[in-house]
Amino acid sequence: MRLRFQRSLDDLKEKLLVMAGMAEQSIQRAVEAYRVRDLSVCDLVDHGELAINRFEREIDQMALDLLAMEQPMAIDLRFILAVIKINADLERVGDAATSISDRVRELEAFPVADLPVDTPKMASLAAAMVRKALQAFIEADANIAESVLAMDDSVDKLNETAYFTLLNVMKTQPHMTPQALSALMISRSLERVADHATNIAEDVIFWVRGADVRHYVPVNQPRPA
Amino acid sequence: MRLRFQRSLDDLKEKLLVMAGMAEQSIQRAVEAYRVRDLSVCDLVDHGELAINRFEREIDQMALDLLAMEQPMAIDLRFILAVIKINADLERVGDAATSISDRVRELEAFPVADLPVDTPKMASLAAAMVRKALQAFIEADANIAESVLAMDDSVDKLNETAYFTLLNVMKTQPHMTPQALSALMISRSLERVADHATNIAEDVIFWVRGADVRHYVPVNQPRPA
Numbered sequence: 001m002r003l004r005f006q007r008s009l010d011d012l013k014e015k016l017l018v019m020a021g022m023a024e025q026s027i028q029r030a031v032e033a034y035r036v037r038d039l040s041v042c043d044l045v046d047h048g049e050l051a052i053n054r055f056e057r058e059i060d061q062m063a064l065d066l067l068a069m070e071q072p073m074a075i076d077l078r079f080i081l082a083v084i085k086i087n088a089d090l091e092r093v094g095d096a097a098t099s100i101s102d103r104v105r106e107l108e109a110f111p112v113a114d115l116p117v118d119t120p121k122m123a124s125l126a127a128a129m130v131r132k133a134l135q136a137f138i139e140a141d142a143n144i145a146e147s148v149l150a151m152d153d154s155v156d157k158l159n160e161t162a163y164f165t166l167l168n169v170m171k172t173q174p175h176m177t178p179q180a181l182s183a184l185m186i187s188r189s190l191e192r193v194a195d196h197a198t199n200i201a202e203d204v205i206f207w208v209r210g211a212d213v214r215h216y217v218p219v220n221q222p223r224p225a
Numbered sequence: 226m227r228l229r230f231q232r233s234l235d236d237l238k239e240k241l242l243v244m245a246g247m248a249e250q251s252i253q254r255a256v257e258a259y260r261v262r263d264l265s266v267c268d269l270v271d272h273g274e275l276a277i278n279r280f281e282r283e284i285d286q287m288a289l290d291l292l293a294m295e296q297p298m299a300i301d302l303r304f305i306l307a308v309i310k311i312n313a314d315l316e317r318v319g320d321a322a323t324s325i326s327d328r329v330r331e332l333e334a335f336p337v338a339d340l341p342v343d344t345p346k347m348a349s350l351a352a353a354m355v356r357k358a359l360q361a362f363i364e365a366d367a368n369i370a371e372s373v374l375a376m377d378d379s380v381d382k383l384n385e386t387a388y389f390t391l392l393n394v395m396k397t398q399p400h401m402t403p404q405a406l407s408a409l410m411i412s413r414s415l416e417r418v419a420d421h422a423t424n425i426a427e428d429v430i431f432w433v434r435g436a437d438v439r440h441y442v443p444v445n446q447p448r449p450a
Contacts, residue, residue: 064306071296081289081309088310167406174399181392181409188413 005070009079012062013138016083016090019055020134022048023090024127026097027193031123033104034186037112045101052094059087082207086137089196089203093130096189096196103182103189113179115169117162119186125155126190129197136201142208148201155194162187230295234304237287238363241308241315244280245359247273248315249352251322252418256348258329259411262337270326277319284312307432311362314421314428318355321414321421328407328414338404340394342387344411350380351415354422361426367433373426380419387412 026048033041063084066072072080129151136145162184169180251273258266288309291297297305354376361370387409394405 064302067292067306068299068302074293077289077293081292084306084309085313088313167403170395170406171399171402174396174402177396177399177402178392181395181406184406185413188410 005066005072005076008062008066008070009076012059012066012080012083015055015059015062016086017134017138019052019059019087019090020130022052022055023093023097024130026052026094027100027123027127027130027190030097030100030104031120031186031190033101034107035120037104037107039105039108042101042104045097049094049098052091056087056091060084063087078207078210082137082203085203086200089199090130093193093196096193099189100186103186107179107182110178113176115176115180115183116165117183117187118158119162119183119190122155122158122162122187122190125151125158126193126197129155129194130200133197133200133204136204140204140208142205145201145204145208148197152194152198155191159187159191230291230297230301233287233291233295234301237284237291237305237308240280240284240287241311242359242363244277244284244312244315245355247277247280248318248322249355251277251319252325252348252352252355252415255322255325255329256345256411256415258326259332260345262329262332264330264333267326267329270322274319274323277316281312281316285309288312303432303435307362307428310428311425314424315355318418318421321418324414325411328411332404332407335403338401340401340405340408341390342408342412343383344387344408344415347380347383347387347412347415350376350383351418351422354380354419355425358422358425358429361429365429365433367430370426370429370433373422377419377423380416384412384416 026045029041029048030045033039033045063080066080067077129148132144132151133148136142136148166180166184166187170177173180251270254266254273255270258264258270288305291305292302354373357369357376358373361367361373391405391409391412395402398405
């Protein structure tokens with residue numbers, strides 16, 4: 001009985017990892033679609049989102065069944081709740097990828113503009129945060145999870161720099177406004193991906209330590225804008 | 226025993242309603258701060274966010290305790306899971322309010338610009354969606370929840386119109402770019418509030434009907450951009 005339950009928990013974890021891989025891939029693909037302006041890659045992102053949504057439902061149902069059929073002990077309960085929350089965040093990473101893909105489609109009507117922002121760098125960082133948050137989850141390692149929280153500051157800074165750089169492009173070169181605005185919205189979407197990775201890392205810490213680090217602001221560190 | 230459990234569920238519901246009231250108020254306040262450009266109202270929003278974050282933790286802990294100490298039946302289990310998910314969405318409504326408040330602070334350096342978008346209208350609609358989603362939750366009424374899903378289309382349309390209107394302002398009146406960009410970001414934040422209300426409505430339907438309507442796209446209706 002207990003062994004079967006343990007196996008079910010392992011299955012749940014396995015499925016969440018597949019989901020995480022899909023979410024991360026969708027972000028990588030969306031930014032690749034943007035970089036090379038390839039609408040066929042946008043199609044892959046949109047199809048991927050359907051699969052992610054399906055997976056989200058399956059994972060939720062598995063978690064619910066486990067809660068309903070077994071009486072999990074406190075640590076397993078925390079684990080299952082973490083899975084449910086991480087699952088929701090991964091699904092929204094997929095949504096962010098679709099938002100990026102929508103922008104790429106809109107851009108088709110405009111010539112490529114050379115903009116002074118490094119979107120692929122921001123995308124790599126955001127995707128790395130998702131990967132690392134999931135690594136923290138697999139290894140049940142709160143320290144790795146904490147390193148994700150630190151990475152979020154870098155993404156916030158990149159995003160803020162992009163905002164003011166692109167605002168300046170729009171003011172001084174209004175003919176490039178559509179491209180600059182799209183870059184700005186994509187940068188925002190990537191910041192949201194980083195936020196979801198942060199949420200996941202917090203949920204891992206909550207599960208592992210039993211403590212709630214959400215909304216924890218270290219002393220001497222201003223709240224990011 | 227059963228009676229005490231029922232009372233605990235009622236307490237949990239009560240607390241979530243207070244949380245919802247706080248989240249809705251934070252959006253109303255943030256848009257009021259924007260409308261009248263009043264930074265003291267921004268302060269209220271920022272203080273409110275701390276309270277919302279505290280409430281989120283308390284509700285999560287109550288839900289976890291209920292799951293750990295009792296063995297809820299399927300319907301109560303679904304209810305508690307719905308509370309956990311709705312709680313997370315309400316906290317992010319608070320985050321959206323803070324994003325708006327951050328924009329209002331940035332705008333202080335710029336003169337007020339008369340822009341052809343109706344931000345207060347969009348805010349009213351988004352706040353009404355949150356209110357209605359919670360009404361659906363209180364009354365356990367999936368039909369009310371479904372009406373929230375329909376309202377989301379209106380907000381998406383308003384947001385899309387605002388996007389192209391403001392893009393045009395930026396292209397043709399570049400000196401108004403900072404104000405137009407802020408209006409665009411605020412419109413985005415309100416669209417996110419509407420998305421959270423939609424998530425809440427879907428969780429209510431999941432709880433009430435036991436069916437999963439998430440990612441349900443009605444026939445003959447194109448996916449919103």
